């Protein structure tokens with residue numbers, strides 16, 4: 001029990017420091033996770049409080065937790081129920097992963113962001129600095145053949161179109177925006193620019 005307590009106090013201190021670091025947004029404070037075991041289930045009692053504080057839909061957040069913890073469960077009022085016994089530390093770590101992935105701006109670290117969907121791609125829009133980034137759900141390990149480079153040509157499939165009319169393709173952890181492409185098209189794309197895991201290209205014949 002003592003090491004769990006230690007973790008909690010560490011977390012509290014880290015969280016208490018965080019809002020000052022990230023921005024002036026005083027409203028952003030991550031609640032303490034209240035986790036209990038009830039019969040064969042593990043309950044996160046104040047799940048709703050997290051959703052409210054982070055301004056994310058309970059369905060989205062819970063789906064992530066179930067997937068990452070490798071368990072099933074359900075929403076029940078304010079509470080989230082996990083089937084089986086799940087360690088508190090695991091739950092807390094996965095909550096932190098969710099916040100890093102789906103809440104904090106990748107550019108400035110502000111929690112004041114909006115999660116949107118463009119086709120099948122989730123986008124994080126920062127209200128503080130204006131940065132717009134596709135959600136990087138997993139930092140994928142790129143093998144050399146998955147890595148893409150500027151000025152090279154790749155065969156890509158356009159899986160969707162964003163609201164500006166650009167095609168969206170995926171390759172090895174990159175999201176590639178392709179001008180004048182149609183959904184479902186398989187095209188040869190020349191990469192003109194890469195920024196982190198986003199690339200911009202044009203169709204070549």
Ligand SMILES: [Zn+2]
Pocket residue numbers: 105106107108109110126127128129130131
């Ligand atoms: Zn930002």
